[in-house]
Structure formats: C-alpha cells, structure tokens
Amino acid sequence: xxxxxxxxxxxxxxxxxxxxxxxxxxxxxxxxxxxxxxxxxxxxxxxxxxxxxxxxxxxxxxxxxxxxxxxxxxxxxxxxxxxxxxxxxxxxxxxxxxxxxxxxxxxxxxxxxxxxxxxxxxxxxxxxxxxxxxxxxxxxxxxxxxxxxxxxxxxxxxxxxxxxxxxxxxxxxxxxxxxxxxxxxxxxxxxxxxxxxx
Amino acid sequence: xxxxxxxxxxxxxxxxxxxxxxxxxxxxxxxxxxxxxxxxxxxxxxxxxxxxxxxxxxxxxxxxxxxxxxxxxxxxxxxxxxxxxxxxxxxxxxxxxxxxxxxxxxxxxxxxxxxxxxxxxxxxxxxxxxxxxxxxxxxxxxxxxxxxxxxxxxxxxxxxxxxxxxxxxxxxxxxxxxxxxxxxxxxxxxxxxxxxxxxxxxxxxxxxxxxxxxxxxxxxxxxxxxxxxxxxxxxxxxxxxxxxxxxxxxxxxxxxxxxxxxxxxxxxxxxxxxxxxxxxxxxxxxxxxxxxxxxxxxxxxxxxxxxxxxxxxxxxxxxxxxxxxxxxxxxxxxxxxxxxxxxxxxxxxxxxxxxxxxxxxxxxxxxxxxxxxxxxxxxxxxxxxxxxxxxxxxxxxxxxxxxxxxxxxxxxxxxxxxxxxxxxxxxxxxxxxxxxxxxxxxxxxxxxxxxxxxxxxxxxxxxxxxxxxxxxxxxxxxxxxxxxxxxxxxxxxxxxxxxxxxxxxxxxxxxxxxxxxxxxxxxxxxxxxxxxxxxxxxxxxxxxxxxxxxxxxxxxx
Numbered sequence: 001x002x003x004x005x006x007x008x009x010x011x012x013x014x015x016x017x018x019x020x021x022x023x024x025x026x027x028x029x030x031x032x033x034x035x036x037x038x039x040x041x042x043x044x045x046x047x048x049x050x051x052x053x054x055x056x057x058x059x060x061x062x063x064x065x066x067x068x069x070x071x072x073x074x075x076x077x078x079x080x081x082x083x084x085x086x087x088x089x090x091x092x093x094x095x096x097x098x099x100x101x102x103x104x105x106x107x108x109x110x111x112x113x114x115x116x117x118x119x120x121x122x123x124x125x126x127x128x129x130x131x132x133x134x135x136x137x138x139x140x141x142x143x144x145x146x147x148x149x150x151x152x153x154x155x156x157x158x159x160x161x162x163x164x165x166x167x168x169x170x171x172x173x174x175x176x177x178x179x180x181x182x183x184x185x186x187x188x189x190x191x192x193x194x195x196x197x198x
Numbered sequence: 199x200x201x202x203x204x205x206x207x208x209x210x211x212x213x214x215x216x217x218x219x220x221x222x223x224x225x226x227x228x229x230x231x232x233x234x235x236x237x238x239x240x241x242x243x244x245x246x247x248x249x250x251x252x253x254x255x256x257x258x259x260x261x262x263x264x265x266x267x268x269x270x271x272x273x274x275x276x277x278x279x280x281x282x283x284x285x286x287x288x289x290x291x292x293x294x295x296x297x298x299x300x301x302x303x304x305x306x307x308x309x310x311x312x313x314x315x316x317x318x319x320x321x322x323x324x325x326x327x328x329x330x331x332x333x334x335x336x337x338x339x340x341x342x343x344x345x346x347x348x349x350x351x352x353x354x355x356x357x358x359x360x361x362x363x364x365x366x367x368x369x370x371x372x373x374x375x376x377x378x379x380x381x382x383x384x385x386x387x388x389x390x391x392x393x394x395x396x397x398x399x400x401x402x403x404x405x406x407x408x409x410x411x412x413x414x415x416x417x418x419x420x421x422x423x424x425x426x427x428x429x430x431x432x433x434x435x436x437x438x439x440x441x442x443x444x445x446x447x448x449x450x451x452x453x454x455x456x457x458x459x460x461x462x463x464x465x466x467x468x469x470x471x472x473x474x475x476x477x478x479x480x481x482x483x484x485x486x487x488x489x490x491x492x493x494x495x496x497x498x499x500x501x502x503x504x505x506x507x508x509x510x511x512x513x514x515x516x517x518x519x520x521x522x523x524x525x526x527x528x529x530x531x532x533x534x535x536x537x538x539x540x541x542x543x544x545x546x547x548x549x550x551x552x553x554x555x556x557x558x559x560x561x562x563x564x565x566x567x568x569x570x571x572x573x574x575x576x577x578x579x580x581x582x583x584x585x586x587x588x589x590x591x592x593x594x595x596x597x598x599x600x601x602x603x604x605x606x607x608x609x610x611x612x613x614x615x616x617x618x619x620x621x622x623x624x625x626x627x628x629x630x631x632x633x634x635x636x637x638x639x640x641x642x643x644x645x646x647x648x649x650x651x652x653x654x655x656x657x658x659x660x661x662x663x664x665x666x667x668x669x670x671x672x673x674x675x676x677x678x679x680x681x682x683x684x685x686x687x688x689x690x691x692x693x694x695x696x697x698x699x700x701x702x703x704x705x706x707x708x709x710x711x712x713x714x715x716x717x718x719x720x721x722x723x724x725x726x727x728x729x730x731x732x733x734x735x736x737x738x739x740x741x742x743x744x745x746x747x748x749x750x751x752x753x754x755x
Contacts, residue, residue: 034423042453
C-alpha cells in the first residue's frame, strides 16, 4: 500500500500533462475522419456509375452563401472561446449566439437544397447511386452539424442562465474543436460533391 | 480485501443485501469493476461460441453427416466467428486494459469513468442484440433466425432479396453498437495514458502494457470506424432502399469487401497487440530479467500499426485485382512480418540467460511464442498471391487464422488470467489445475489446428456443410473434432479453476510474482481509489526501485 518513495529528479509540480478533454476530442475527430473518409471514397467510387438520372451536373448548385455561413462560424466560435478565456461574458454570448445562428442557417440551406432535389427533381436516397451516396455523405455531415448545434445551444442556455464562467473555458474550447472539425469536413464534402463531382 | 481493510474495534459492518451489491455492479464507474464485467461477459460468450464451434465440428466429424441442417450450420459458423471476434476477444482484451492500464501508470481511474461504463454497456447490448436474433430474426417472414451470412457478410448475401427477415439487421446493429463502444473505450484509454500518468511516468518509462494498449486504441479509432461506416451503408441499403452494394443498380459488391477488410485486417492486429502487451509484461517477470529492447519493442508496435493499415486486400487475391495491386499487397503483407519478428526475438532475448520459472503464466507464454511464430509463417505463405490463389477459402486458411488467434491470442489471454487473477481476486489460481489446463489445451489445440492444415491442402473448402467419403478427409476431420473436444475439456478445467480458486485459492498478497510494475504495489484486490498516495516513479521498474533501494534502475537511466 505504501507509495513509492524514490525521490523525483525534478519536482512534482513541474509534472503537467495535456487536458483530457482535448485529447479525447482529438481522438473522436480521428475516428470521425475515418468514417467520413469511407463515405467520401464511396462517393468518388460511384461518381458517374448511376444507371439512371438525375446526375450531379443536372441538379446540384453551388451552395456558396451557406458555405460562407458555416466557414465564418469557425471564426466566430474561435473568437467567442477566446473572449470567454479573457472573462468577457457579454462578448462571448454575442459571438456564441452568432455562431449558433450561422450554424442554423447552414442547416436551413441544406434543408432547402434537399427540398428542391426531392420535390423539384425527384431525387431521393433510393433513386440511383448518386442519390444514395449524396444523401448519405451530405446527410452524415448535416447530422454532425445538428449535434454540434444542439451542444452550442446547450452552452448558450447555460450562458444565458449566468452559469458559465472563465473556469469553463477549457470545456468550451473542446466544443470549439469539434465545430472546427465539422467545418473542415464541409470543405472536403464541398470540394468532392460540388466541385469535383460536377 | 479483508487483510487490508481497516477494522475499528467494536464496530461490526453489516452484511449488504445482495440487491445492493448487484446495484453497485450494474451502476459502477470503477475501472476495475468494469474491467471484471468485460472479462466475465467475454467468458460467458466464450462458452456460447465454443459450443457453436463444437456443433460445427460434430457436423464435420465424418462424411455425409447430418447432425444439423445446412441452414443451422451456416448460422453456427457465422455466430461462432462474429461472437469470438467481437464479443469474446475484444471485450476480454478491453477488460484487461481497463483493469490494468490505470493501475500501471499510477492513476486512480480512467480519464472518463462514465464514458467507460457507457462503452461497456454498449458492448454488452451489442452481444445481446446479436443473440436476440435467435428469437427476433424471423421477423414477419418466418425466414431464418440467426445471421447466416458469414462473419464478413459479403454483399449481395445481405441484400433484402437474399436475407429476408431481420437476422442480418441484428448482425449489423450488433456490430455497429459494439463498434461505438470500442471507439469510446479507445478514446478513454488514449486520454488516460496521455493525461493521467503519475509524476515521473514519462512515455519512455511506461510499462509496455500501457504503450501497446495506447497503440491498439489508436488503431481502433482508424480501423473500427470503416466497419461502422460500412454498417451504416448496409442499413441505408436495407432500410432506405439505397444502392451502395446493390449490383442491380450499378453498386459494387467488391466495395463491401474492401470496406470490410480495411477494418478486418487491422482488427487482427488490434487483437494481437494487447496479446503482445501481456507477453511483454509476463515474460520478463518469469525470466527474472527486464524486457530486452524496450524502445525497439515500442517502435516495432508502431510499425505494425502503420503497415497493418495497408495489407487488407490480401484477403481478396482471388477476387481478381490487377498485378500491381497483387504485388503491393503481397509486399506489404510480407513486410509486416519484419517488426513482428523483431518482437519475437525481443521476447527470446528477454528469456535468454534468465532464470526462467515455469509457472502456468510462463507455460502459456512459451506456447504463445512458438505457436504465434508458426501461425505467422503460414501467414507469410499466404501473403504470396499465387499460393493464396490455390488455398484461399480452404481449410488451410481456417487453420492459419485459428493458429494465430487461438495459438497466439488465446494462449496469451490465458497467461494473463493466471498472472493477474491474484491481483483481481486476492487468491492464487491453482497451479495443479493450471498445468492440467495448459497441457490439455496444448494437446487439443495441436490435434485440431495442426491437422486442419492438411484437409486444406487436399482441397477441403471452408464453410462446407459436408463432404463425400471418397475424398479421404474422414480420418483427418475426426482427429480435428477429437482435438476440439479436448480443448473443450481444458476450458472446463480452466473455468473450474477460476471458481474453485476464488473460494479456496491460496492468499495472494500484494505481489505474489515478485514483479516490478505499479499494480503490484497495492493490495489484492486494489482499493476503489487504487493509490492512497499518487506514486512518483523514476524508472521503468518502480517496484524494483522500491525493493532494491541500494541498486535502483533509476541509476542507469
């Protein structure tokens, strides 16, 4: 039961290890990247292999505005996390709500696009290979945005209730990592689906 | 626990009602209890999957046998494979990692205790879903209960048209759910090892058990997730009318093979690396020497992890790839033998000149060394594409991978049981029963799996329901079946040993093996908080330093 009593060469106070939240989120991001990689590979592999229409060239339009929304939310969440770290609660709340609004508008954009594709062009997940791979890949990403948005709103509720302070900034930082990841995935999805895939 | 529990005179602890104990175990977030839950869960399913293996062997005992119907036979080999990989070996390895890694690095628990419990219950639910298929698999169609598509479930067997009912859905969901559990555990192990090491426990001083489980967890993140992705695609195909693996709509059955084996081959290394970890802890202690070539051991493990990600298509030589792909996967599959060989030499180097104690854990370890070597060599044979064209999907392949999994991983797991059981329960396992277990299992193993290579070479295909008498496979198959039953008896001896020793085994004390890692510095079983004081370490063998203050390892580092 006794502890080991070998004196440490350097003092124990200098023994600082990384924050577990960040390490765990990095692990989750690696795992999620592998999942997305498989879906991207499937999308690229099946490009042009659909036996029936519609094809990506026929129906896809570049979602420039909503892409700008999502990508700029990476900047706002970064600034928000920094302002919480510097104990500027008001600025944090403003930037945080802005981030949530930008994320929400991206989801709205996806919903509009899907509505147009389903009712305007008759493209569903079971129409052809393009439909299957497109809805799976974009849907998987939208699912991750949704999860991120729910967490953003949870933090916003805590902030509005006055329950968020500087001591939570490390945790907010972890959520911010996830949001950056979701944005980075969109860059890949955008390139693959809307640029290369057309 | 009793010998170390604090007793206050005049105060008598009341016996807890069993419901309270049960409630404590079901809601526990303690890494040690979760570790034990993982291990017990794996042992239960080992019995189930073992019975399935025996049913397969009885059916193949002689030609034209009809012990079970062909349909039941298909279910048995599917359930046997799926259960053994996902619900026996994975959980038992995670169980040992859960129990030991925090203790070895001087931490009080895992980084995320609640995530740990969540991951375990996900895995448990996965196994439950898989076996619930025996009841619910029929669906409304009255077609087939348990999954019967083989453990790799090639398309289009899993398409709605060929797999009516819900058996394939239970298979998919079971693997998806337990896969999420594995990812949770992997993240937890990584965060624990990176963030919770006690002062002085630098990465270069960490026990190899912690190192190798760190590498294994990294592999889980990259290799289990492609399977999860493929299972999601399969669900999309089966439930939403998708066409990922639907050749009628331009989909590709070969893509499923790629996705499955991108998971499937690294998975083999995910299973074997913790077995390497057991070896790297047990062999030094019973050779009375520190591990030979610690840095090389770590480097070789990382090399295996990297190379294992690029060997998957050696499972697909017979599918028909171009010669460049064949060459590439032949070369990578052979290259991986190099770091693996380095490891074997390191264990031999550790034993060389040591005072070897032939206790049960060491016997199983030595068995591991030789059998894993032979299993690896037949692996190199099959890495050669032309040779594989002859023997792919034959009993030679079945013999090869059972040689690695049973002869390698299972032997290592038994070694780990005999080595750490005293720490987990406070009681020694019986050496006498242990030796019976070892020799019976060794004889059974070699009867079964040495002989199994021969019908493979003679052309007996795997997953075959029965065969013609004129083939001349009868005697060989009878020997294989007898060996399987001897292994079954050995497992019964093992289970008897676990139970009998729990009640009547000799008291273990803190450190029965005179070992050197931190888990042996606390009582057996350890208290809930592990360490009353967080230890401070100065070398790779902190307990050696404590026992030999006149000549500590730290002096030479």
